[in-house]
Amino acid sequence: MASVCHEFVWGIFMNSTRITIAIVGSGLSLTLSAAYLAEKLQYLKPIILAVQLPEDESDEDFSFSFPPFSEPISPILRQQLAESSLRKIDLYTPSSPAGLGFNFSTYGVVSAGVSFPQAYQICVQNVADFPKYDRFLEEKAPGIIYNRKSVADDYRRLAVKKDVVLIPCKSVQVIKDEGKIISLETSDGQRVTADYFIDCSAKGKLMSCVQERVRVSDEIMPSWSVARKRISGVSSAISCTFKFASSQMTSTINYGHTSYEKTADFNGGEANAEYFQFPWLGNCIAVGRGFAEIPEFLIDLNRILEKQLMVLSWLIGVNSQTVYSERHFNTLSNRYLDEAVDAVNLMLCGVGFARELTPSNQRRIALFQSSAGTVKENNVFISENSWTGLFHAAGYKPTNTNAFAASTSVNQIVGRTKSLISR
Amino acid sequence: MIQKLVIVGGGTAGWMTAAAFCHLFQDSPLQITLVESDAIGTVGVGEATIPHLRYFNERLGINEHEFMRATNATFKLGIMFSDWRKSGHSYIHPFGEFGFATSHGPFYHYWSRAHQLGLELAADEFSIATHMARLGRFTYPSQNDSELLSTFSYAFHIDAARYAVFLRQYCEKTFRNFSRQEGKIEHVLQDSSSGDITGIKLDSGLAIDGDFFIDCSGFRSLLLNKTLGAKPLDMSEYLPCNSAIAVPTDETYPDVPFSRATAHAAGWQWRIPLRHRTGNGCVYSTNFMSDSEAEELFHKNLAGNKLADLNLIRFSARRMDASWKNNCVAIGLSSGFLEPLESTSIHLIQVAIMKLTELLPNGKDWRVERDEFNRQMTDEYEKIRDFLVLHYRVTEREDSEFWRYIKNMPLPSSLEQRMNLIQEAGIIDTYQHGLFLESSWAYVYFCQGGQSNASHHRTHHLSDQELLEHLRKFHAEIAKTAQSIGKQSDMLNRIYGGGEVEKWPQSAMSLYGVFS
Numbered sequence: 001m002a003s004v005c006h007e008f009v010w011g012i013f014m015n016s017t018r019i020t021i022a023i024v025g026s027g028l029s030l031t032l033s034a035a036y037l038a039e040k041l042q043y044l045k046p047i048i049l050a051v052q053l054p055e056d057e058s059d060e061d062f063s064f065s066f067p068p069f070s071e072p073i074s075p076i077l078r079q080q081l082a083e084s085s086l087r088k089i090d091l092y093t094p095s096s097p098a099g100l101g102f103n104f105s106t107y108g109v110v111s112a113g114v115s116f117p118q119a120y121q122i123c124v125q126n127v128a129d130f131p132k133y134d135r136f137l138e139e140k141a142p143g144i145i146y147n148r149k150s151v152a153d154d155y156r157r158l159a160v161k162k163d164v165v166l167i168p169c170k171s172v173q174v175i176k177d178e179g180k181i182i183s184l185e186t187s188d189g190q191r192v193t194a195d196y197f198i199d200c201s202a203k204g205k206l207m208s209c210v211q212e213r214v215r216v217s218d219e220i221m222p223s224w225s226v227a228r229k230r231i232s233g234v235s236s237a238i239s240c241t242f243k244f245a246s247s248q249m250t251s252t253i254n255y256g257h258t259s260y261e262k263t264a265d266f267n268g269g270e271a272n273a274e275y276f277q278f279p280w281l282g283n284c285i286a287v288g289r290g291f292a293e294i295p296e297f298l299i300d301l302n303r304i305l306e307k308q309l310m311v312l313s314w315l316i317g318v319n320s321q322t323v324y325s326e327r328h329f330n331t332l333s334n335r336y337l338d339e340a341v342d343a344v345n346l347m348l349c350g351v352g353f354a355r356e357l358t359p360s361n362q363r364r365i366a367l368f369q370s371s372a373g374t375v376k377e378n379n380v381f382i383s384e385n386s387w388t389g390l391f392h393a394a395g396y397k398p399t400n401t402n403a404f405a406a407s408t409s410v411n412q413i414v415g416r417t418k419s420l421i422s423r
Numbered sequence: 424m425i426q427k428l429v430i431v432g433g434g435t436a437g438w439m440t441a442a443a444f445c446h447l448f449q450d451s452p453l454q455i456t457l458v459e460s461d462a463i464g465t466v467g468v469g470e471a472t473i474p475h476l477r478y479f480n481e482r483l484g485i486n487e488h489e490f491m492r493a494t495n496a497t498f499k500l501g502i503m504f505s506d507w508r509k510s511g512h513s514y515i516h517p518f519g520e521f522g523f524a525t526s527h528g529p530f531y532h533y534w535s536r537a538h539q540l541g542l543e544l545a546a547d548e549f550s551i552a553t554h555m556a557r558l559g560r561f562t563y564p565s566q567n568d569s570e571l572l573s574t575f576s577y578a579f580h581i582d583a584a585r586y587a588v589f590l591r592q593y594c595e596k597t598f599r600n601f602s603r604q605e606g607k608i609e610h611v612l613q614d615s616s617s618g619d620i621t622g623i624k625l626d627s628g629l630a631i632d633g634d635f636f637i638d639c640s641g642f643r644s645l646l647l648n649k650t651l652g653a654k655p656l657d658m659s660e661y662l663p664c665n666s667a668i669a670v671p672t673d674e675t676y677p678d679v680p681f682s683r684a685t686a687h688a689a690g691w692q693w694r695i696p697l698r699h700r701t702g703n704g705c706v707y708s709t710n711f712m713s714d715s716e717a718e719e720l721f722h723k724n725l726a727g728n729k730l731a732d733l734n735l736i737r738f739s740a741r742r743m744d745a746s747w748k749n750n751c752v753a754i755g756l757s758s759g760f761l762e763p764l765e766s767t768s769i770h771l772i773q774v775a776i777m778k779l780t781e782l783l784p785n786g787k788d789w790r791v792e793r794d795e796f797n798r799q800m801t802d803e804y805e806k807i808r809d810f811l812v813l814h815y816r817v818t819e820r821e822d823s824e825f826w827r828y829i830k831n832m833p834l835p836s837s838l839e840q841r842m843n844l845i846q847e848a849g850i851i852d853t854y855q856h857g858l859f860l861e862s863s864w865a866y867v868y869f870c871q872g873g874q875s876n877a878s879h880h881r882t883h884h885l886s887d888q889e890l891l892e893h894l895r896k897f898h899a900e901i902a903k904t905a906q907s908i909g910k911q912s913d914m915l916n917r918i919y920g921g922g923e924v925e926k927w928p929q930s931a932m933s934l935y936g937v938f939s
Contacts, residue, residue: 043883250785254729318848318877321876322847323843323847324840324848325848326850328844364792367792370784370786371791373784373792375780375854377854377855400784400785400786401781402780402785403448406424406451406781406785407424407448407451408450
């Protein structure tokens with residue numbers, strides 16, 4: 001373990017051809033990244049240095065996630081699920097505009113040859129008091145609440161077992177030359193050199209030394225501030241709810257007898273939605289919170305981090321030339337972020353907190369409102385049909401269906417859909 | 424709701440469209456009219472198909488064996504590409520998965536590393552479909568996904584003209600909401616303010632009005648291009664072939680369940696074995712080969728007696744800037760054409776029909792759906808274009824002006840990135856929507872001699888020795904399994920002779936035998 005030693009330089013193995021990766025961050029982002037890369041790059045035998053910064057307020061106690069769980073996090077979640085320290089939940093938004101919950105199952109059902117969103121619309125048009133959209137999803141694909149600190153600890157132990165070197169410190173200073181990071185100097189005076197610097201720190205402390213962040217327009221994602229509260233002895237329920245009121249969105253995670261409440265106020269604040277246009281630039285790679293800052297509900301930044309790590313593990317250490325790997329990584333990272341931004345923007349517009357839909361949301365909503373259609377995209381987090389759930393939750397309604405659904409027997413569609421619900 | 428749908432043009436596109444709309448809208452008041460003229464010939468594109476056609480037929484409730492008998496079909500397990508990488512070299516792009524994926528990653532990483540270690544077995548050797556094709560064997564894929572025989576899919580070689588006749592009978596016999604009108608179109612009627620098409624006037628004087636029109640008029644693109652002014656976007660910079668000579672011959676190959684595409688000095692030649700004849704064609708670029716040179720070359724490589732005169736077809740690789748304008752959608756050649764190298768013509772017809780039925784709104788304002796349809800079709804065309812260009816570009820050939828042009832021509836940026844990524848990191852980028860997926864890219868890229876500078880560390884849970892042993896053993900298992908399968912001719916004889924034959928398996932919208 002690193003000690004305060006001003007002379008010691010981590011990562012300098014002059015006679016070694018082993019690749020050295022320094023990961024900088026805190027909490028779950030850091031330990032997850034370190035453990036995952038140590039596992040996936042094991043045959044490369046890299047030297048992985050995890051520079052552990054103090055946790056900040058974004059390192060929350062609890063988080064929720066929803067399926068499909070990504071490869072990096074699922075082994076630990078599965079294990080925790082088996083140990084019952086993890087709780088299944090249904091996500092519910094009692095005061096969303098439409099009063100609907102949203103969930104993330106695949107909705108892969110077709111009713112009488114008509115896609116489910118189309119069938120649902122026909123049912124709503126023709127049957128009084130037809131069940132709300134979310135009713136079809138109960139018990140099918142629950143989200144989960146997990147203790148981030150506990151999962152972070154699990155990953156830390158796993159990382160250490162896989163020979164990751166943890167270097168705790170209060171802060172790091174970046175030493176660079178012509179835009180390239182040469183090394184890091186910790187607050188303890190230790191120097192860390194590496195072939196790659198992976199930045200999962202809040203606001204991208206490393207990457208911000210080599211490029212500026214781009215801001216998402218305020219109309220699409222207004223600035224916000226966050227207040228967190230921990231309340232004991234409230235309820236024994238296990239649940240996660242979202243409430244919208246005035247300019248505030250409050251997410252409450254009840255976990256046993258403790259409730260964790262996070263309120264994001266979108267009426268201005270110190271936090272802005274920002275990201276790095278080139279999350280892989282030179283020898284610096286920004287992932288998760290190091291890559292972007294967005295209001296973290298629906299899709300938290302660790303989901304993006306997981307996806308980025310999965311891509312990165314196929315690209316890093318394969319070739320000394322990385323021009324096209326960087327381009328590939330950047331394209332995918334931006335695609336993941338776009339989808340997350342779209343999901344948040346949709347809900348913010350639905351409750352009137354944001355003034356403008358993103359262009360891709362405009363396309364999605366226009367098609368949905370016109371004929372209950374769903375846009376075909378390379379979705380990663382939210383399946384095509386799950387977008388429909390979000391549209392309903394955000395209060396958007398179709399005015400019609402496609403001609404095929406409209407031409408199919410209503411009785412047939414309603415009967416088939418009812419039988420699907422009753423399963 | 425649209426009340427009157429008018430399809431302009433018969434041929435494969437027209438009749439596939441008519442059949443799909445008749446079937447899907449049979450309980451609706453929609454009236455469907457197809458206008459065609461016996462005096463106008465059809466190009467009859469797409470004698471070779473891809474497995475998705477099975478899904479189309481199944482959706483229409485068509486009996487697969489009846490369809491085969493009606494179209495003189497044989498089975499197709501892939502395409503044999505000869506002389507593409509270099510003279511004398513051949514490989515098969517099969518309808519099947521590339522090897523097997525492990526928990527560590529896709530098979531192509533293992534093959535690529537083994538290849539760098541000196542493995543003598545080509546990429547296509549790791550497909551059961553390739554082995555079956557070379558041995559002339561055929562059986563239906565297993566639906567048990569733990570079995571090797573579940574890892575392939577199949578399509579057909581068909582007489583496209585007979586397929587159109589088959590679908591015409593299907594429409595006329597089955598659906599009361601359908602009518603066919605014989606006649607040549609003299610005039611297209613348009614609304615003066617919106618520009619929407621309101622009807623067509625035939626040479627007989629008959630006027631046919633409609634709410635929505637589907638242009639299946641082939642290369643003429645009578646409605647979309649000539650009437651509504653859609654602009655062709657040229658892609659011949661990347662795909663320079665612009666002519667084809669086609670002729671059927673009487674030779675038959677009962678145990679050849681694959682198409683052949685043999686490269687030559689300025690293009691390539693196809694051979695498609697049907698039940699009763701063989702379809703042949705020579706595709707070339709007139710910038711590099713004259714018609715007479717092409718004809719001479721074609722004849723040299725032709726087997727059997729010609730059953731018709733040579734049919735010269737001029738084309739260019741292109742697509743319209745919009746497949747849907749106003750109240751008209753173009754399907755088939757009227758919307759665009761990419762050369763027939765990977766049998767994608769009928770597939771593009773099918774995809775357009777499926778997307779249209781999904782997006783066609785119940786109201787009269789279809790601007791949103793139109794834009795989405797055009798976006799999706801553009802995406803389909805561009806992905807297929809990239810895959811076709813890959814065949815030409817990844818080669819050692821420099822033996823003619825044509826191949827030297829190909830070697831130096833600019834690439835679409837999407838393809839350039841994709842190829843460079845394979846070379847640099849050994850990664851094949853994947854997409855959710857679009858025709859050719861990871862396995863197809865791997866087969867064509869590696870079989871044509873494409874290299875990767877990466878030997879992926881994630882395969883190193885096996886030592887070099889273990890990897891080579893493992894792959895050789897797997898290959899032997901594939902070969903042995905293929906040997907145990909019966910000849911295609913036996914299966915065809917049973918289907919055509921009405922003998923006892925197992926039922927065809929459920930279809931899927933996949934090249935790879937994945938049932939979903």
